[in-house]
Amino acid sequence: MPPRDAETTKARILGAALSEFAGHGHAGGRIERIAKAAGTNVRMIYAYYGGKDQLFDAALTKAITSMAAAVPPRPDDLAAWAGDLFDYHRREPTTLRITMWAQLERPRSASEPMDSYLAKTTAVSAAESAPLTAVDLLVLIYAVAQAWYLSPVGLLRSDGRDPEDPARVAEHREAVVTAVTRMLNAGGNG
Known part of the structure; x- marks a missing residue:
């Protein structure tokens, strides 16, 4: 098994979170769906982002800063x-x-x-x-x-x-x- 790449995993989680939250909002977004879409587990999401609120905020910030750059x-x-x-x-x-x-x-x-x-x-x-x-x-x-x-x-x-x-x-x-x-x-x- 190849070594885990934390930055790649975090990026996959953030991409999946952006898609999930854009489609369902904070209240309707599900951490389990994000984990599945990112090819990881719920524990890694909490380890990297702390919780649903912080993950939503990180996804929002990524979306806005990406738009500002583009x-x-x-x-x-x-x-x-x-x-x-x-x-x-x-x-x-x-x-x-x-x-x-x-x-x-x-x-x-x-x-x-x-x-x-x-x-x-x-x-x-x-x-x-x-x-x-x-x-x-x-x-x-x-x-x-x-x-x-x-x-x-x-x-x-x-x-x-x-x-x-x-x-x-x-x-x-x-x-x-x-x-x-x-x-x-x-x-x-x-």
Whole structure:
């Protein structure tokens, strides 16, 4: 039997936890399913992460920091950044899902790591001017970029079109970029 690689096992656990918690939330997530998906046992999860709460928080942090690394703010083009965020959520829906569960079930854990917030607001501050603050801009850009994915499917289908149709998705992405461009121009931020 090959020697155990703790870092590899921890990474497998974290990946399985992210999938489990994004699908079922903190309350519905099951440590036994995570262990099975990670190819380990429950004892190792508790040894590495301490418990379900800490594992959820670690999975949430991983999801958010991965998104921050993959889609860093673009202070020179915040509208394009909104499009990048839209694309990221399409590619990686688990990030949005686990953050929504965290907002519902563990709001204290739902805070993005403060250093990530500070980095983003510092980057955006360079592009920002009154009347919107960097925090206001970040909140609005995230809201616009995520709106499609948080809208009820019935509403998205109410015009008779398939919300998953690639042409429809492309139209919505363009609407996201246009909305942020107009918001920035109206606020004196672009």
